[in-house]
């Protein structure tokens with residue numbers, strides 16, 4: 001599976017995090033209130049040393065027991081107030097932040113649904129999964145704790161330093177001394193950590209992709225005895241991730257050592273100098289006690305800066321990864337409505353005019369998959385599309401519901417350019433069934449009715465299951481309410497194909513696109529489906545990719561796709577007579593088609 005790896009640009013963490021504002025805006029009042037409460041709580045903590053100073057220089061020096069009890073009561077009340085305020089902060093942020101996470105996840109999911117198939121071809125699913133889960137969880141944690149505490153601890157440090165300077169300017173300057181090297185080290189740390197954090201988060205995405213592929217492809221892995229090599233691949237990726245995590249830990253240990261050691265040295269120096277000055281009678285014992293208590297109270301706000309910066313960097317990386325997806329252009333919408341429909345009768349039906357298509361991720365210089373495609377399927381006509389494997393049949397069918405955008409040319413439905421229709425309008429007119437039938441984790445009925453407007457009911461379901469010869473659905477344990485898909489009952493390939501076919505016909509679409517929809521059916525079931533389909537296809541304009549003569553016989557005419565172009569159009573009999581390639585394809589000679597492809 002191709003992996004999208006975006007090269008991270010040099011960026012400012014603050015500017016990146018500011019992009020979260022639209023999501024944070026609705027809860028800004030609560031967040032601000034929580035931060036204010038936390039600042040007050042923290043400052044209440046800083047008042048305690050001042051009470052201690054009063055206690056030491058006053059009641060303790062005067063040997064006044066009543067005063068000591070009163071001081072102890074003040075300290076107790078201040079401690080309780082601090083604890084209660086921190087509790088209120090937590091209560092204030094919990095609910096709004098889970099809303100921010102839920103909103104971001106919903107937006108990401110909605111956007112992923114609107115991104116073109118070309119985007120999904122390019123991106124590994126694990127990368128998208130990790131962005132929608134671990135990255136968003138990281139962001140919620142960042143908003144709940146580090147964001148607030150970067151502010152709270154910053155204010156606490158400033159207030160604490162001002163109080164210390166006011167108590168004694170000389171001791172204050174001794175404490176402030178290591179500030180400059182700490183700031184420089186923090187800047188270096190931030191730059192290095194952001195690179196490693198990005199690498200780690202991308203590696204989590206790669207690991208998720210391998211796990212997801214192993215789970216989805218478990219039958220192939222077991223069938224080919226590949227579990228050891230798969231485990232090796234997983235082990236290698238997880239060792240790489242472990243290495244990156246250890247690098248993160250090393251960087252954290254280094255900054256932590258700097259942040260803890262330098263202030264400790266400064267506190268030690270202040271203690272020695274302060275004691276000498278108290279002994280000399282230049283400083284009161286109470287002031288020294290207050291000074292050291294404040295310095296110790298500031299230890300946690302200072303110590304925490306290292307890991308708060310680390311989480312902020314990870315949050316900035318998660319924000320980058322989130323917006324890398326959100327910044328991708330969604331599918332463009334046509335204006336919609338009936339305007340622009342050409343009344344000319346030669347334009348009715350499904351028409352390809354000068355269509356050219358090249359996959360956006362194809363190597364540069366490679367020829368387009370489809371070129372100069374001109375094809376007209378008349379209203380009510382069924383056209384079979386035949387071609388060697390890899391000739392571009394699936395690609396051609398995917399262009400009609402605009403799963404890919406044309407490189408040039410146009411496709412019209414009854415004269416109306418598909419790019420002029422809204423996606424909803426287009427997809428209500430055109431129904432598709434692909435060779436690989438995907439069923440979702442839902443009941444049989446829900447899977448089939450997915451192809452119909454919301455008003456469709458039991459009767460429509462019954463009719464569609466009848467056409468697709470999917471009567472087996474009624475014998476499932478809970479009938480059409482039986483859960484299928486990844487979380488439900490496993491169905492055979494043919495059963496899944498018939499449900500996918502039922503889904504394509506349930507909405508009675510005017511245009512039907514079937515990509516080899518009967519490939520997994522036995523001859524008898526195929527004949528029964530064809531008989532029923534022929535009735536449905538009577539009023540429907542259809543393009544049916546076919547590999548077998550039996551499927552071709554469903555069609556009024558056949559188009560042969562070869563060398564990226566429509567090489568011939570005619571009835572099955574005509575083409576058998578006049579076109580050697582067609583005759584070979586229909587004769588079941590498996591080598592011929594491949595030879596033709598090689599020759600291109």
Ligand SMILES: Nc1ncnc2c1ncn2[C@@H]1O[C@H](COP(=O)(O)OP(=O)(O)OP(=O)(O)O)[C@@H](O)[C@H]1O
Pocket residue numbers: 121359361362369387388389390391392393394395396
């Ligand atoms: N997402 C993609 N990006 C780049 N090239 C692609 C992509 N999907 C298909 N192709 C290429 O386009 C060509 C046509 O593929 P397509 O699946 O349309 O063939 P097909 O005729 O339907 O084959 P088959 O009969 O085997 O289903 C192939 O060469 C294939 O490698």
